[in-house]
Amino acid sequence: MTDLVSHFDLDVTGERSALGGLVVTGITLSSKQVQPGDLYVGLAGVHAHGAQFAGDARAKGAVAIVTDARGQALAARSGLPVLVTPDPRASLGALSAWVYGTAEYPPTLFGVTGTNGKTSVSYILEAILRQLGILAGISTTAERRIGDLAMTSALTTPEATEVHGLLARMAEAKAEAVVIEVSAQALTRHRVDGIVFDVVGFTNLTHDHLDDYGTMQAYFEAKVPLFTPERARRGVVINDGEWGVRLARRAAIPVVTLSTYPGRPADWYAALLRETIDETRFILSGPDDQSLTTSIPVLGRHMAENAALAIVMLVESGIELSAIKNVLDRDGGIRVYIPGRAERIENSGPAVFIDYGHSPDAFTSTLDSLRRVTDGRIIMLFGADGDRDPSKREEMGQIAARLSDVVVITDFHPRTEDPAAIRRVLVDAARAAVPGREVHEVADPRTAFRTALGLATADDVILYAGPGHEDYHEVGGEHLPYSARDDARHALHEFGWL
Structure with missing residues (x-):
């Protein structure tokens, strides 16, 4: 520990001699993930300062805490040696490289x-x-x-x-x-x-x-x-x-x-x-x-x-x-599986693709490619992230309407935003981009996929853009279990195509 303190010129609360017998074997930002021998790093966060949890880190086996001047006061009663640097986040990479060699x-x-x-x-x-x-x-x-x-x-x-x-x-x-x-x-x-x-x-x-x-x-x-x-x-x-x-x-x-x-x-x-x-x-x-x-x-x-x-x-x-x-x-080529990236769900009905794309450019690339290989219609199912760059939503709705034949708009990680308000932007943009385009608004993603499936024939393609490999749906700060890939397979089975 004394070598680390000297190497990074850290200020120490208390006697440096107390650090002599301490050995650091890991480093973490999370008090919940501390392992015995870890150096705990307490950073200032949006809602709390990590140094507030120094006592929890010590109970799990942390040997010291690195923090800033504000964290120094918060960690003072934790019983951990407190090592202070002006900007612990900026030092994090170098500290981690030193600890892990x-x-x-x-x-x-x-x-x-x-x-x-x-x-x-x-x-x-x-x-x-x-x-x-x-x-x-x-x-x-x-x-x-x-x-x-x-x-x-x-x-x-x-x-x-x-x-x-x-x-x-x-x-x-x-x-x-x-x-x-x-x-x-x-x-x-x-x-x-x-x-x-x-x-x-x-x-x-x-x-x-x-x-x-x-x-x-x-x-x-x-x-x-x-x-x-x-x-x-x-x-x-x-x-x-x-x-x-x-x-x-x-x-x-x-x-x-x-x-x-x-x-x-x-x-x-x-x-x-x-x-x-x-x-x-x-x-x-x-x-x-x-x-x-x-x-x-x-x-x-x-x-x-x-x-x-x-x-x-x-x-x-x-x-x-x-x-x-x-x-x-x-x-015979590149042998690769890329989870949730234009991932095809094999079945005897319409071609179904689950994709992680959630930006205008990603929509354009995938829809253009699908158009070149599709004899039937393209049915596009998607939503837009809540609490994320709202400036791209209108363009996403426009591209979906222009490059697909049927649009189904659903909820996709609304987070703390009103999901209906997010959908409204997408729906209005799609309808304005191509008047008369068939546009459906279905809030629940499970129901929305089944709506898309019910509209499809065996010659059509369904592109479900957004969820990709993810296995949750974030609503109001809560992660609800949801895998688009698994749900698509269940729905295809229900429709007799799998």
Whole structure:
């Protein structure tokens, strides 16, 4: 403990000599998750200060608390040694790296950022690494996984204490590579501090998270630090959009670019060859006449783009394209399962897809792809997050009406907002965008899916956008059990199609 105090120049309440025999074996922000030997970090929160729970942390076996000046007073009677630093959140990554020794752990680290596609790229990276015979850990919105050990995710990118703890567990499992999905919030809230990625990738930047950042420019600026030497060694940027072009110019590390647009200046190009409801085939070409033709078992041009980004990131990490080509040729393509991302629920009736997309751009990408492979109608079922960026709701309703044939609007995580008010914005936007478009408003998601199913024929497609892999429905601050994937299977069985 004295080494830690000296290394971070922490102020100590009481005698430093009392720290001599203390050994720190872990670090956590949650007093409920403290394990014996942990260093507890008490942060100021919206409703409470973590230092208020120092006594609970001590009872569970915490050996000390790190906090700020305000927390110092709150933790004074806890019986724990109190270590004080002006901004404990800003120190969290470095503290966690020191406690877990992650700077000494040498896996190849991949980081993926962007508005849409982060989870898909992360899963594709892990899948190809596995096909190459490389054990990889993964941390995404959907799950954290080391080999066959999987854990449910709560945040797109976990807090720094959890990230470094995961890296330590991955070291124990002898993982040779780690893939981490990196949100803008992870960068601005210090969740990936203390980590230097070997290769980082950028998918896109589209309308989302303006409740956090206010403007697209501010949202973009939150992403830029990932492409600096303090965060990463090399980068790959999809420059199909203006934000990608800007990022490639702003990057302070070596960057290669990838495009799906012929004629756009880029180092690598990906071109769609064939698109079916179950598979997307593409060709990737790059410097020195390198090329690779393969497929991914997921619908959509955007999925080919995601796969191409993953492959170029692997090449930038030092893996030869020829080695990737050999294993993909051997296996008949990329063998990947991406939970809740255009995930098809097999049945004998209409094609049913459960998707996590909940932004205008995500709606557009998936609906455009479905239109190209669908003979019948597209029935779209969706809602909008409560307590999240309301500025995108109207555009979501407009896109759904323009790009599908039937719209069913339901509740999706209303949280503390009035769900009827959220639905009204979506319904009004859909009807105004395409007068006469068939629009249904059904509050309960279970009933809403059955409404969509009752409208469908065997030639139609149902896209249920929003819930993806999630297994809850958040209403009034309460998480109610609900899995769209499971409910879809139950409903299809009820209708005799499964």
